[in-house]
Amino acid sequence: MIDLGPHAAFIWASYAIYALVLAGVIGWLVWDGARLKARLAALDARGVSRRSRAAAKES
Template structure:
């Protein structure tokens, strides 16, 4: 596959986009875990959901 004189730009662009996508996926996973931990902490402290049901009643 010949990319011509712009090969370095094309490869760099694809690598950059891949790095950004991976960084966003990692950030979303970390944020999800942080939010779940925060929710568990709130429920352990006695906070209830707006619907008035606790997590145990929903399941």
């Protein structure tokens, strides 16, 4: 274990908060992207897509 001196708790706590917050942000972005892609895929499976919308506008 690295010896970080008498204030080791403050140093580890800083790095732990950093890791937690960044892991939370990354996790949220990945989860949000996967959820949106799944919902778009569900719409696409029902025949609702950007192409069908464009075709509907043209007709």
